[in-house]
Amino acid sequence: MKQFLLTFSMTKPKWIFIITLLLTAITGAMIPNIVVDTDPENMLAEDQSSRLYHNEVKDRFDLYDIIVVGAVNNSEQGIYNPRSLQAIKQLTDGIAEIEGVVAPDMMALSTVDNISQEGPGTIRFEWLMSEAPESQGEADWINQQVERLPLLQDTLASSDDKATAIYVPIIDKDESYRISQEIEALIGRLDSDDEYHITGLPVAEDTFGYQMFVQMGISAPLAALVIFILMWVFFRNLKFIAAPMIIAMATVIITMGLLIGMGFTVHIMSSMIPIFLMPIAVVDSIHIMSEFSDNYKPGRDRKEVIKEVIGHLFTPMLYTSVTSAVGFFSLLLTPIPPVQIFGAYVGFGILLAFLLTIIFIPAYLIALKPKALASLQTEAKQQGRLQKGLKKIGKGSLAASKLVTVLFMAVVALSIWGITQIQINDNPVRWFKADHKIRVADKVLNNHFAGTYDAYLVLEADESEAKETWMRAVNTIEDKSLKNEVITIMQNDNQLTTQLNQVMMLLEDKLFDATGEQAEVLEDLIMRADEARIKVAYFQRPEILHEIEQLQQALADSGYVGKSNSLADVVKTVTRELKTGQPKDFVIPNNQNGVAQALLQYQSSHRPQDLWHMVTKEYSSTAVWLQLTSGDNQDMTQVVEFVDQYFADNPLPEGVKAQWAGKSYLNMVWQDEMVAGMLDSLMSAFVVVLLMMIILFRSVLFGLLAMLPLSITILFIYGLIGWVGKDYDMPIAVLSSLTLGLSIDFAIHFLERAREIFKQTGDFKKTMVKMFEEPASAISRNAIVIAVGFTPLLFAPLVPYITVGFFLATIMAASAAVTLVLLPVALKGTRRWAFKPQDQAKI
CATH class of the missing domain: 1.20.1640.10 (Multidrug efflux transporter AcrB transmembrane domain)
Structure with a gap:
């Protein structure tokens, strides 16, 4: 094969040039179809269990990715002044109009409820800031109300009264950069001297994608320019330099064109492929050109010199190319798809560069005129120093x-x-330099608030026991017609609570006309269905909410979490206002009916959907929202390890399980998988390369x-x-x-x-x-x-x-x-x- 390629390239140099040009042009035409992807979620395979569960939780609790906008006023007066709050109201209204923003779920001072007592046993829900305050007194009133609402304190407003935040849920995280730019434009039109900052993992990741695309277009040409200048310093001969540069450019264009043409997105790693291949691709051609210029003398048969040079260099060049490719191909052993793609295409590019070198350089040397060949001798004189x-x-x-x-x-x-001493850690926000506006925003807002990074601890109760108990009761029904009706309801696709409610409605309708023994049977079935429904509504139980409350306190005491928000906080807030409105009644009711009443009251607020971000409608699963001031994997790992130890010391009730979701947790998962995968790939590749070296050198x-x-x-x-x-x-x-x-x-x-x-x-x-x-x-x-x-x-x-x-x-x-x-x-x-x-x- 070596001899065939060498002979073909020296006898048909024009064909080599045409083939190389066509291949480069065809693949290069695919590059404009580039799609950039910097979502760390895609570092995990689509069927990876943590990723699947994360997306299931987002669907279950109707959660969205969030951009955090913060306003900071460091004056003695703080953020609670008419001018600042008027600007916040104007900005909030403007953001709600941006395409791609989930306006009903926005959290800002003007879009949340103030929960207060209207009278004994009566609760009042009113917009906290339906209109921007005109006086300092009105601004102070808003401040006082925020301090009474634990769900807002240090989440929506800082405890030092210097800052407030707007949480902007978005439909598509890939639109984060565009939405953040529109928000910046709105901020630019505000009549305010306050500092405004925009942060959050979605905007950091999407902004990185935009800047990565720009950087990719700068770095590769710059690398080519640097390599060209460096080779000129070494060789001072344009004809000598031209061949390696052609090889490098063709290798990069063909490799990137194939990657994009085959439908792969360009991730942070694959964006570096051109800068990796550019210098690597010139190495073999420099070896051949250098040795050719050393051995060729005017009058010698250039073909014989080329054969001699290729004969000397083919084996070491082949093995260096293969071993380099093996190093990159070993990345296919990692469980991280973007890293696999990066490794596969850099490995391919290295082998492609070797092949192009073997066929193109001989053709190039054959095509040069004798005068040009003689000029290559000047290269050998430049190496004295x-x-x-x-x-x-x-x-x-x-x-x-x-x-x-x-x-x-x-x-x-x-x-x-x-x-x-190495510490395993990553954080997409730290992909920017320290003075980048996203890094600055991240630092400022996390100094003021409980945290702009999210994680969700999801607790799930097993419904199977309640359903099995109920179905045993159904099987005892002697009336076949009634039994079939009940079973039909239980076989539909609705949630278990909905099924039980429908059954109870059916039974109550039949009870209206029933008498004697038949009525007793129906009453007994209604009672059993209600018992099953209460069992399913697991997270309405006071003792379970107390356990969540204790977990939240432990998390707060640990210092690992800025703040946590849960269903227990909602219940305690509403219960306080239903009773006296005093701190002493900020408690969980003593019975399940009291909890249910508090939750029913909350559903009559302006934002009833907020409840379903915390608990499922059948109350069989709940999410504790954790706010972290850092997106570092180390910090998320500490939280996970702390919670694991807490549950080891305080076991969950039988039939209840806890799982994690949220972007901060996913980042920790893919980082852990990458470390383990990299170690496996390194060890495997090390052994393969060692065996190759033993075979090469015999x-x-x-x-x-x-x-x-x-x-x-x-x-x-x-x-x-x-x-x-x-x-x-x-x-x-x-x-x-x-x-x-x-x-x-x-x-x-x-x-x-x-x-x-x-x-x-x-x-x-x-x-x-x-x-x-x-x-x-x-x-x-x-x-x-x-x-x-x-x-x-x-x-x-x-x-x-x-x-x-x-x-x-x-x-x-x-x-x-x-x-x-x-x-x-x-x-x-x-x-x-x-x-x-x-x-x-x-x-």
Whole structure:
């Protein structure tokens, strides 16, 4: 196959150019169909259990994703002044008109009820701020009412009276950025000196998507420009530079075109594919062009030189490409779909770049005129300074081999210590720089309120026992006609409570005309149906609401949660106003009828739907809304672990289970899955690459030597992460496979060339002298090209891009340093086993 491709490319260069151009044009035409996706929910597979349950809970309790708008007035007067509240009312009314906003569910001072006592046993629901206040007295009255409503305090208004919030539920979280821009436009038209901030996970994620799209269009061309300039510094020959740049551009366009054309969305990881492939794709072509310019002399048959160069480089280039691809393909083992797609397409792009290099570069060299070929010789003259430095490194490392060994052992020890300091954590809001308006808003609003991050602890009671008890009673009915009617009702698709209500209505209608024994039977059935209905309405029971109340208090005392809101808070608030309106009556009623009465009263408010955000209509499931001041996975993990321990010490009643939902919880789940998946993929790929190295070199020793730079680089990079205190987040997690895929390339070239040169010289010292000429120069140039190729990411406004740019440049520098400094020392120490026995006398 190698010979066929080489022959075809040299005999039919025009066909190679046409095929490459057509393939690039066809796939490039697919790129305008790009769809960007930054929803962390999609980090989990569609059928992942936590994701399915999260969406089930959203449907069950009619919950929406929320944008949080905050107004802050840090003056002594605070937010409760006529001018500020007038602006809030105007802004709230304007937001309600924005397309995509669920206006009835908006929470703001002007859209919620004030719950007060109108008289003994009578409760009054009135809009808290139906009109903006005209006087300070009216503003103070609103302040006083908010302080009496626990559901609003520190949620809708800060306890320091400096801030108020508007919770904006939206139909589609993918519209968050557009809606936030319209809200900003409304804020710009307000007559207010207050500070306004917009935050929330949906707007952070969608804004990141918008800026990611812009960044993707900037970073890849910048990388191409940087690589072009760098190669010009190295080679000073446009014809030399043109070939690698064509390979890189074609690789990026074909890979991204295929990804988009096959219907995949561009996530945060896949948006980095161009910047990854751009520097990687030029490496093999630089190797071929460099060696060709070294070996070609005017008058020589260029085809013979090309065959000779490809013959030398094909195997190491193939193995470096395959091992790099394996490192990225290992990401397919993770349970994170966007990471799988990223790994698959970068791996494909690396193999594509190798194939294009093998067929395009020979065709390109054949197509050049003799004068252009002669000009390639100028490239060899530009390497004097670099090669002088490399020769000093080679001599120095071998002369101080013991010191080098001790230094690297120290680096390994310190790296292992650093790894133990790594903390697993991520937060989509922190994907922006610290001075970004979303980061600023997040900090300000979470300092004033109980938290802008949501999590839901869902408690569910098992209905099966109540239904089984009731159906046993149904089976005792002797009247076949009545029995069939009841069974028909019980077989419909309604909820159990609705079914029981319908049955009771049927039985009460029949009781109206019944007498004697028949009436007794109907009365008994009505009583049993009512008992079943009461059992199903589990979360109307006072003792259960007391348990929820105790859990909320424990959460508040833990300090892990800013605030929690539950059905118990609604019941206590309404009960207080039904009684005396005094704090002493802010309690849960003593019986289920009292709870039911309080909830029935609440349903006559202006916002009865708020109740069904907390409990299902049959009262068999309830959601405790937790507000967190941080979206960090570590903080959500602490909450989950605390609740687990609480339930271990205070077991839930039999038949009741607790599960989690909410975006903060989902972020924790996919982060945990990613960490475990990355570890599996790294270990699997490490073993595969080791086996490949043993097969390539046909030597266990050389296979292990090849893994040395890779292993030390991985340890060093993750040790560095621990040293600097960088959280182990999504970009960092992916670096493990990138390190594995890229770090071994230099070792393969170094060891393969060392073995070939040793066959010619039969002397270890002479081999090392020659190794630090052209081979070490090629390795260094490639390391610099790849490392510098990632530097445009350092100037990105988005933190994940900066992280990847910095650490990938560091990976390249570290792996090249280990290859050029430690591998000669390792070969020196193992030279008696590393080379053939017949040559040992010359070592």
